[in-house]
Amino acid sequence: xxxxxxxxxPSPPAIxxxxxxxxxxxxxxxxxxxxxxxxxxxLCIYLLKMREYYRWENDMPFSSSLPHEEITGWLTEREAxxxxxxxxxxxxxxxxxxxxxxxxxxxxxxxLNGMGYVYSGGIGRNMKPHFFLGVLEQxxxxxxYTLYLSGKEYARDLTAPPAMSLGRTIFVRRESLRRMxxxxxxEWRWNRPANAMQxxxxxYDFDSAPEEALERMTERETRSVLLHEIGEVMAGEELGSRxxxxxxxxxxxxxxxxxxxxxxxxxxxxxxxxxxxDEADPASLHFYIANLNNMRKLLFPSLLTAYEHWERTGNLxxxxxxxxxxxxxxxxxxxxxxxxxxxxxxDLQRKITHLxxxxxx
Numbered sequence: 533x534x535x536x537x538x539x540x541x542p543s544p545p546a547i548x549x550x551x552x553x554x555x556x557x558x559x560x561x562x563x564x565x566x567x568x569x570x571x572x573x574x575l576c577i578y579l580l581k582m583r584e585y586y587r588w589e590n591d592m593p594f595s596s597s598l599p600h601e602e603i604t605g606w607l608t609e610r611e612a613x614x615x616x617x618x619x620x621x622x623x624x625x626x627x628x629x630x631x632x633x634x635x636x637x638x639x640x641x642x643x644l645n646g647m648g649y650v651y652s653g654g655i656g657r658n659m660k661p662h663f664f665l666g667v668l669e670q671x672x673x674x675x676x677y678t679l680y681l682s683g684k685e686y687a688r689d690l691t692a693p694p695a696m697s698l699g700r701t702i703f704v705r706r707e708s709l710r711r712m713x714x715x716x717x718x719e720w721r722w723n724r725p726a727n728a729m730q731x732x733x734x735x736y737d738f739d740s741a742p743e744e745a746l747e748r749m750t751e752r753e754t755r756s757v758l759l760h761e762i763g764e765v766m767a768g769e770e771l772g773s774r775x776x777x778x779x780x781x782x783x784x785x786x787x788x789x790x791x792x793x794x795x796x797x798x799x800x801x802x803x804x805x806x807x808x809x810d811e812a813d814p815a816s817l818h819f820y821i822a823n824l825n826n827m828r829k830l831l832f833p834s835l836l837t838a839y840e841h842w843e844r845t846g847n848l849x850x851x852x853x854x855x856x857x858x859x860x861x862x863x864x865x866x867x868x869x870x871x872x873x874x875x876x877x878x879d880l881q882r883k884i885t886h887l888x889x890x891x892x893x
Contacts, residue, residue: 548647553626555686558651558665561622561634562689567614569660570690581690582607584711588688594714595742622661634663637698641680645671650680654698656691657792658784664688664705677702677765679758695757697768702761709757710750716823717746728822731843735815749815756816759807763799771795771866778873787884791869793827794888798862805855809848817842831892832858861893 570578586603587594624631628643635653644651650668655661666685672678677700685692685707694709695702717738720729736745768775775795782788808816821839829836835858838850865888872883 551627551644551647551649555665557623557625558634558663558687560617561625561653561661561663562687563613564617564620564622565661565663566690567618569658570611570614572658572660582610584715585690588685588692588711594711594746635661637701644668650682650703652680652696652698652703654696656693656696659780660691662689662691662693662696664692664708666705666707669706676700677762679704681706681754683707695761697761697764699768700765702758702765704754704758704761706750706754709753710746713749713753714746728818728839732815732818732822735818749819752813752816753819755811756804756808756820759804760796760799763801763803764795766802767795767799767866770798770863771870774870774873775866778870782881782884785881787881787888789827790831790885790888793825793831794862794866794869796828797832797858797893798866801855801859801862805851805858809852809855812848831888834893858893861891865891 573581583598583603586592586606587598592598622634625634625640626632627640632640637651637653640651640653644665645668648668649665650671651663651665653661653663664682664685665687666682668680669683670679670681672681677697679702682703682705685705688708692705692708692711694712695704697703716729717733720727720733724730732749736749738745779788779791782791804820808820817839821836824832824835834854838854841850842848868887868891869884872880872887
């Protein structure tokens with residue numbers, strides 16, 4: 533990780549009694565968010581997320597089989613709860629004799645950090661609110677951002693992003709990252725394709741020591757997600773609020789997916805790729821490529837070509853050159869997208885799609 537001053541807070545093994553009312557309200561807000569947005573997912577993705585959520589709520593090991601009948605009953609009860617709270621507003625959070633707006637993350641953390649906990653309330657993809665409260669493992673102060681690294685989580689919603697940024701504050705959720713990595717490993721095991729994920733897995737001993745291997749992978753990829761979130765902060769400073777305003781006004785469509793892919797590539801060009809290439813760790817480079825979605829691959833075919841060259845030869849030169857050259861490309865493209873702000877809504881999506889399709893790299 534970047535060189536920073538690290539404050540080490542206490543690490544409580546269980547939630548403090550005095551925080552039980554706080555925790556109850558955070559969990560209630562998580563349920564309200566899920567009630568509003570559970571239908572955002574396809575049925576298959578929804579059921580996979582609910583299985584993972586059940587495992588988390590019941591603190592079940594990754595290696596254990598899930599009980600079918602119990603999950604079915606739990607799912608029915610959860611959906612019944614959601615129906616009763618879907619239209620309710622988010623509740624203010626009681627903490628230190630005050631009620632806090634659930635999105636006033638800074639004020640809430642002023643109190644919680646000293647007790648060994650960290651909280652976040654923010655808006656994610658599809659405008660879904662995300663809330664979590666967990667153990668604070670590290671708090672790092674840097675000149676451009678503040679990093680919170682969390683461990684065990686006591687409250688979370690159905691979707692648990694491993695990392696996210698709010699302004700210049702970055703949250704890296706180690707427990708959520710660990711779960712996400714295990715899901716990626718399990719997904720690969722279904723068909724065991726010969727791809728970048730296979731190569732990433734081979735860097736660890738998942739066959740004979742899966743828990744130790746997962747812990748090593750989590751430690752490595754914590755740095756990777758931090759590098760990406762630093763890039764997000766840097767990209768946000770460059771693009772300003774007009775980018776977010778433009779993105780928020782576009783419905784879920786091809787143009788929106790393209791905008792998110794361009795922003796991710798810009799963030800990685802500013803921070804992730806330089807950091808990964810400086811370290812030159814094969815496991816993280818393989819996993820980085822494995823984790824690219826189809827839209828990102830479509831927009832950046834030269835990255836796959838440079839990766840394949842490194843894989844064949846062990847030479848990083850093409851990746852290093854591409855990392856530098858892509859920075860200006862994605863910045864220029866993102867700025868051109870922002871310049872489309874103000875275009876009539878009926879034409880905006882077409883213009884964004886046309887612009888991005890003609891500027892792959």
